[in-house]
Amino acid sequence: KRIAGAPGEQVTVGGRTWTLGEGEWLLLGDAPDFSTDGRDFGPVSREGILARAWFVYWPPNRMRRVRPTP
Numbered sequence: 001k002r003i004a005g006a007p008g009e010q011v012t013v014g015g016r017t018w019t020l021g022e023g024e025w026l027l028l029g030d031a032p033d034f035s036t037d038g039r040d041f042g043p044v045s046r047e048g049i050l051a052r053a054w055f056v057y058w059p060p061n062r063m064r065r066v067r068p069t070p
Contacts, residue, residue: 001027001028001029001035001037001038002027002028002029002030003025003026003027004026004027004028004038005018005020005025005026005038005043006020006025007020007021007022007023007024007025008020008021008022011026013026013028013038013039014039016039018038018042018043020043021043023045023046024043024044024045025043025044025045025046025049026038026042026043026044027044027049052068053066054066
C-alpha cells in the first residue's frame with residue numbers, strides 16, 4: 001500500500017473525502033480493483049502500519065536494494 005494521507009490532511013479519492021485526525025493515516029493500493037485498502041476500511045493508526053523498504057527505484061541513477069537493518 002501507499003500512504004495517501006497523513007495526520008491533519010484532507011484527502012479526496014473517488015469522490016469521497018476523509019479528514020484525517022491525529023494519528024490517522026490513509027493507505028491506498030496500487031490496483032484498486034483487485035485490493036482492499038483505505039477506500040474500503042478507512043484510515044488506520046500508525047501501529048496498524050507494518051512496512052519494510054527493500055528497493056529504491058527512483059531516481060534511476062540511485063536504483064538499489066535496501067539492506068535490512070539489524
